[in-house]
Amino acid sequence: MSKIWTRMGDGQAVEMTSDELRKDMMEASEDAADKGKVPILEDNEIDKLMEIFSAPWRVIGVEPGHEVPLTKDETACTLVSSQLSSGAHLPISREAAVEVFERVFAFDTMELGWIDYSFKPAKPMVSLDQVSIERLLATTVIPILYGAMPNMGLYYTPDGPYTNPADLLGMMKVEEAREEEMKAAELCMEDMIFVCKRMDEIGADGIDFDTTASAGDADFLATLKTVEELKKTTNLGIEVGMSGEFILGMHGEVEYKGKRLAGMFPQDQLKVVEEAGADIFGPVVNTKTNKSAAWNVARAVTFVKEVCKQATIPIHANVGMGVGGTPMFETPPVDALSRASVAMVEIAKVDGL
Amino acid sequence: MQLNYRMRLPEAKKYVADKLHVSAFDLSDSTVMRNLREELDIGLIEAVPGMAKGLAAKARIADLLDIRIDAVEKLKAKLP
Numbered sequence: 001m002s003k004i005w006t007r008m009g010d011g012q013a014v015e016m017t018s019d020e021l022r023k024d025m026m027e028a029s030e031d032a033a034d035k036g037k038v039p040i041l042e043d044n045e046i047d048k049l050m051e052i053f054s055a056p057w058r059v060i061g062v063e064p065g066h067e068v069p070l071t072k073d074e075t076a077c078t079l080v081s082s083q084l085s086s087g088a089h090l091p092i093s094r095e096a097a098v099e100v101f102e103r104v105f106a107f108d109t110m111e112l113g114w115i116d117y118s119f120k121p122a123k124p125m126v127s128l129d130q131v132s133i134e135r136l137l138a139t140t141v142i143p144i145l146y147g148a149m150p151n152m153g154l155y156y157t158p159d160g161p162y163t164n165p166a167d168l169l170g171m172m173k174v175e176e177a178r179e180e181e182m183k184a185a186e187l188c189m190e191d192m193i194f195v196c197k198r199m200d201e202i203g204a205d206g207i208d209f210d211t212t213a214s215a216g217d218a219d220f221l222a223t224l225k226t227v228e229e230l231k232k233t234t235n236l237g238i239e240v241g242m243s244g245e246f247i248l249g250m251h252g253e254v255e256y257k258g259k260r261l262a263g264m265f266p267q268d269q270l271k272v273v274e275e276a277g278a279d280i281f282g283p284v285v286n287t288k289t290n291k292s293a294a295w296n297v298a299r300a301v302t303f304v305k306e307v308c309k310q311a312t313i314p315i316h317a318n319v320g321m322g323v324g325g326t327p328m329f330e331t332p333p334v335d336a337l338s339r340a341s342v343a344m345v346e347i348a349k350v351d352g353l
Numbered sequence: 354m355q356l357n358y359r360m361r362l363p364e365a366k367k368y369v370a371d372k373l374h375v376s377a378f379d380l381s382d383s384t385v386m387r388n389l390r391e392e393l394d395i396g397l398i399e400a401v402p403g404m405a406k407g408l409a410a411k412a413r414i415a416d417l418l419d420i421r422i423d424a425v426e427k428l429k430a431k432l433p
Contacts, residue, residue, distance in 0.1 A: 067381035203423035237356035
């Protein structure tokens with residue numbers, strides 16, 4: 001039987017038979033269904049995935065008319081920063097980098113963020129970022145967002161004022177750990193609101209909360225409450241992009257409007273993000289490096305399809321290094337990346353990537 | 354339309370297509386849109402002398418699509 005050339009979740013090339021591919025896809029869909037309590041993919045959707053993975057071409061694309069818009073995190077850093085942001089370290093300004101993305105790479109939207117891409121380090125530099133955004137709003141045509149990560153971990157020692165809950169949990173000080181998390185969430189929220197309101201002052205089109213909930217459920221709560229405040233008091237459009245498929249219960253009992261955040265999978269995350277008032281939701285599904293690209297894409301699409309089905313707001317699935325079925329490799333192979341993207345559009349029916 | 358009006362993709366495409374008097378399919382046809390963008394003077398990817406760029410193009414888009422763009426409103430507020 002002829003073999004199909006494809007990838008593993010770490011980017012390594014591998015050859016598989018059609019039967020092996022199909023078996024991987026079905027297993028992955030069942031895994032997502034079991035963990036997330038969502039329906040498995042239908043037979044015709046597995047057939048479509050087989051078509052996507054069996055296509056003999058190196059790079060593939062969606063059917064004409066099915067194109068979707070793109071939003072992107074930490075954009076300027078891709079060109080300006082170093083390997084710490086998977087960047088090429090070009091000697092150009094962040095503003096020039098954004099214009100290159102618009103007029104050379106043909107992106108549909110762009111964002112600008114501080115080089116150390118979290119709200120906490122961005123806060124002291126906000127006036128500089130304000131004028132950068134102002135300049136971009138005058139020189140570009142596409143929507144310009146400001147982006148940063150909530151990254152609540154920066155509020156713990158040695159970087160921040162509060163004791164690291166991981167240290168306290170090791171000493172069985174559970175309540176003390178929870179108190180420190182809630183204090184950190186409060187300060188994180190204050191910083192995010194401060195920075196975002198400055199961006200509203202100068203007419204930014206929106207905010208991208210990137211890698212949300214990386215420090216767990218309290219981090220997610222801080223972001224949701226920030227979104228709620230911004231929707232009440234500003235004109236900013238808001239995208240909430242997640243850090244993982246599952247909300248870590250670092251606190252364990254944090255609730256938003258009566259819903260426990262710990263343990264939420266993408267379709268549950270969507271509901272609280274919608275309730276908070278966000279305009280676009282970016283679900284994440286993590287890649288397993290020791291499974292095939294087909295396994296990872298089928299699993300990601302199973303989760304995201306259900307998100308799209310339940311959503312009342314646009315869904316921009318995270319598809320990039322280590323998420324959305326894409327291999328966990330710093331320069332993701334374009335064959336695997338294009339297949340993950342097509343599957344998200346043609347099967348999950350995302351509104352954007 | 355997605356970022357500020359929470360429109361899902363089919364609705365967003367239809368809204369823009371209707372306002373521009375083209376089909377939703379045309380929106381991603383680069384040949385159709387290159388010509389239309391020049392005709393409507395709403396910004397081009399190449400630098401063409403005399404054509405609207407940046408904020409000027411955005412102001413024309415806000416008008417065509419009947420939407421509010423904050424940066425355009427900020428500019429209007431600065432005008433005498």
